[in-house]
Amino acid sequence: MSNMVLPPIQIVPTSAASDAPGFGAEVRGIDLRSLSEVAFASIEQAWIDHQVLLFRDQRLTDHDLIMFARRFGDLDQAPIQENGQRFVAGIPEIYVVSNVVENGVAIGSLGAGEAVWHTDMSYLEAPPKASMLHALEVPAAGGDTSFCDMYAAFDSLPETLRRRAIGLRVKHDGTYNSGGYLRQGVIPSDDPRDAPGRLHPLVCTHPESGRRMLYLGRRRMAWIGGMDVAASEALLDEIWAHATQAAFTWTHRWRVGDLVLWDNRCTMHRRDPFDAAARRIMHRTQISGSAPPAG
Ligand code: OGA
Ligand code: MN
Numbered sequence: 001m002s003n004m005v006l007p008p009i010q011i012v013p014t015s016a017a018s019d020a021p022g023f024g025a026e027v028r029g030i031d032l033r034s035l036s037e038v039a040f041a042s043i044e045q046a047w048i049d050h051q052v053l054l055f056r057d058q059r060l061t062d063h064d065l066i067m068f069a070r071r072f073g074d075l076d077q078a079p080i081q082e083n084g085q086r087f088v089a090g091i092p093e094i095y096v097v098s099n100v101v102e103n104g105v106a107i108g109s110l111g112a113g114e115a116v117w118h119t120d121m122s123y124l125e126a127p128p129k130a131s132m133l134h135a136l137e138v139p140a141a142g143g144d145t146s147f148c149d150m151y152a153a154f155d156s157l158p159e160t161l162r163r164r165a166i167g168l169r170v171k172h173d174g175t176y177n178s179g180g181y182l183r184q185g186v187i188p189s190d191d192p193r194d195a196p197g198r199l200h201p202l203v204c205t206h207p208e209s210g211r212r213m214l215y216l217g218r219r220r221m222a223w224i225g226g227m228d229v230a231a232s233e234a235l236l237d238e239i240w241a242h243a244t245q246a247a248f249t250w251t252h253r254w255r256v257g258d259l260v261l262w263d264n265r266c267t268m269h270r271r272d273p274f275d276a277a278a279r280r281i282m283h284r285t286q287i288s289g290s291a292p293p294a295g
Pocket of ligand 2 (some may be wrong): 118269
């Protein structure tokens with residue numbers, strides 16, 4: 001046995017979001033397939049502290065991806081893909097995000113268009129606490145993913161808006177996914193009050209950091225519970241315009257082998273469109289939330 005000393009893990013903040021210091025960090029010096037308990041504990045803490053973590057140069061099989069994700073907790077089953085399949089190659093925890101078409105059938109979801117700002121699966125009573133995407137194939141241009149810091153969005157709300165927001169609940173729509181595609185088995189309605197979905201507090205407290213954040217989910221078909229639809233639309237527009245300012249966001253340009261892990265409670269994300277003739281394949285896992293978001 002040698003007394004080999006492993007190089008320490010480095011946590012390098014992105015410093016990308018001008019009004020959200022500490023939002024996003026790159027973790028260097030690790031292989032996600034062989035993490036010690038100590039290394040995992042520092043990653044988990046960094047994830048709470050920085051909300052979004054980037055790991056470069058990982059080459060994970062689906063099994064490796066699931067083994068890493070399980071260290072954070074139980075995994076949710078992935079939502080049904082747009083192609084109607086419940087899961088991929090017998091692995092129900094993996095969600096494939098891809099525009100690639102094989103034998104006339106899309107192998108994944110979200111196509112090549114824009115994916116609008118959202119939080120994953122927040123139409124559920126207890127949405128996943130985290131999601132991670134692993135890049136297997138990426139286009140030469142486009143398809144960047146941006147993240148938004150919902151702590152910063154809350155902390156910087158003008159006082160009058162903050163006072164109005166606390167105590168309200170917002171409906172997280174389950175009709176459409178972030179690519180604008182209808183979810184399997186849903187009959188769309190024009191009225192956000194009738195649409196399937198879940199009401200969650202608009203201002204939530206993060207169960208681990210104790211910090212407060214805006215919890216918006218997605219804009220389309222959102223509704224502030226109990227409010228007249230026109231008034232709800234106006235208030236949501238105001239809050240959304242505030243929350244998605246560039247000063248709270250970090251945009252990630254993908255390389256093959258990247259893994260990005262986000263705290264799904266205190267961030268939102270969106271994706272730029274890309275050339276539909278190019279190939280992009282990402283595999284995602286989502287870690288179960290233990291409780292509904294609380295105010
Ligand atoms: C997701 C998602 C965007 C992307 O997998 O939840 O929103 O960049 N993906 O592929
Ligand atoms: Mn998503």
